[in-house]
Amino acid sequence: MTMNTAVSRRLLRREARATRRGPAITLALLLTAIALVLLAGVLASTLDAGFRAQAAEWLAPAAAIVQSPAALIAVGAVLLALAVVLVGLALVPGRRARRTRLDARAALVIDDGVLADALADGVARRIGVPRGQVSVTVARRSALIRVTPTSGVPVDAATAEEAALRVLDEAGFRLSPRVHVAREGVIA
Template structure:
């Protein structure tokens, strides 16, 4: 893209990264429920003295645990782990099952499933195995190709790996293909 590569790169990054909407909504719902429960308990205990004594009796074991040093340390550790988890969710990038590529004429966003299908088609065509007997899983840095041969027909794993590498090179993505050939074949 010759016009604005900074904007294009930012858009590609946005398409490849996952949003933090799910954890943010879950945290907001939990905090809202806790605050509404506290508000309802406060209003109800202010209106009824009998309810206030009953709530105090319910929370007596919690107060006893909180007053011990080991209880305070345990609560502090739990809150620290929760805080670290929330900070990690906020700071660490999420990843969608997509790959991006910036070319001189276009910007590409390719779903991992589409890339896996292209690899499976290329491998099946190259080694002469029906497409239904080739399964591909695309991971972060590798493509795992699982081949179930037809019973009695040998499969060349090196040719399958070469075909997968050729498809990946043509698509412009750097993944290392790993081929697994099943020990037992299917009956044709």
């Protein structure tokens, strides 16, 4: 593997994956808040007794709520749910709606919407229906092609699927096309 190939693969991976900026910022804010509360507790213990008594008066309602078992269970459940969400976001890979391909000459990143448009154009051209009557949704491993034929002009689903496979082969992406032809056509 050459250096250019390794760099290209790393760049393609970076472009195809979503960042974890949101969960990282949320976690940093939570940890900062916890650190500030601990710092306030340490500072409060070093301050004079009058300030500590006044702070205890201010925090008495919150301390009373925290003493009840139901409140502790609720806070624990919320913290557990937050921890599960943050761990899930850290472990599950983020995926953008993009496809990548590496050739000998170029590294290519294509948005799923662009691939869907190209697939719809190619299928419409090959089966002979107007482009507005073909819609495509690209999923992770498949492409759903919905064809609405012109009234009185039949469209064969096998021909449309073959056309979709041909377009995908030309583009160089491996997806399994599923074709759905509407029973009723539109008036041309």
